[in-house]
Amino acid sequence: MRFKKKLAAVAVALFLFIGMTAGLILFVAVGGQGYARVSFGKDYYFLVKDCEDTTASAITGDIYSAGGAGYLLEDDNAVAIACYFKESSAESVQKNLEEKGTSTRLIVKSPPDLVLRGRKSGYKGQIESNLETVDNFAHILYDTANGLERSELSQREAKAALSGVVSSLRGLIVSNGDEVFSLWNSALKEAERRGTELCGGLLFSKDLRYLQTMLCDRAVNLKNYFA
DSSP states (O other): OHHHHHHHHHHHHHHHHHHHHHHHHHHHITTTTTEEOOOOOOOOEEEEEEOOOOTTTHHHHHHHTSSSSSSGGGGGEEEEEEEEHHHHHHHHHHHHHTTTTTOOEEEEOOOEEEEEGGGGGGGGGHHHHHHHHHHHHHHHHHHHHHHHHHTTTTHHHHHHHHHHHHHHHHHHHHHHHHTTTTHHHHHHHHHHOOOOOTTTTTOOOOHHHHHHHHHHHHHHHHHHHHH
């Protein structure tokens, strides 16, 4: 009798397990269909000076004149001097600036996880690929800016690197199409236009830093383009 009770209990438990499993499979197949999460676990370190709406233009000009990016981070009420990929690099520059009497703030940002639903979920891989590509472009511009600043690269070499980024940006925009990527493409087009303008004149490291910071800013504001 005791064995039969145990067997019955096992049978009930197995029945409930099968039922729960079937329900879970049904949820995934029906309710969970068209769901994807975009993740890009990289940090960007923006070294900035705080500003108000009334002082943003002046601070932007001062930073740019001093050789910094001078890129306005509107959501943070701050102007970026530069954007770094390593915290140690950002802190080193911050320390040097403080020793010279310039107070700055370090803002750490990363592209947020993005939840895609419905047909947008099918673009998860392409969006992640876009982020990886833009990150690579930003690294190229960062290295080129440093090389130009240290006289390790000539104008011709720096422009060749910039032209490569601009051309690749243009190709990325075309390959994305206009439907799901319309807002993102518009953000990339602004960077592409800026790069095209820079290719036409004397190139300075601060111009490359501006464009690099712009691309990093686009990445960390991903939700604005695919929400």
